[in-house]
Amino acid sequence: MARFHTHLSEEDKKKRDHDNIKIREENKKKTEEELVDMRRRQQEYIEKLRSIIPKEKWNERLIRRFITKADIRGEKDCWNWLAGKNSDGYGNFKICNKEELSHRVSYIIHNESIPERLNILHQCNNRKCINPKHLFLGTHQDNMKDMVNKNRSYNCGHRGEDNSCSKLTWKKVKEIREEYIKCKTTQNILSKKYNVSKGMIYYILKNINWYDEEYQKLLISKIRND
């Protein structure tokens, strides 16, 4: 990870002290056993990353500093950021003398760089979460739509067939997912075929709208096999 050069300035030290206070506060909520277990999970994950990340990109200090600030758990669980957060509730992590959002750093560590003009969005809607399996790329518009969708779903409790504006049914959603997974089609073609926006197709394929537990398992197993 050669692009993350780290050297400790006075400001860095202040930030480190602030983070340590935050982490200590979070840790006070845990029992001694939970703490030992969390440290074990962090250590195991650092070792796992060491075996995945190419040697020339490995930055031991940075990875260790990053991972030990998060509560690393199972693939399906949220990995909450324990250190400092910004006013929007996103985790902060200092890198190259610059405050970066911790979920963005997580994405970079696990997926190389972030394409220009794209945001990193949370599938789990938990801003503290840095689990790479819960993060996905989207445009600023996606981000806005995502917020609207999540709010709408929160307000009326429906995000599928029950929504009276919906042109889709569960049967059609299943077809869309199957066709796409079998690589028979593209998101563009699906959008035209089912007469819904490309954004909607994207949300269906990402399991954000029309959430389906079985489909989620399939998505996770696909990520694992990639």
Ligand SMILES: [Zn+2]
């Ligand atoms: Zn999450």
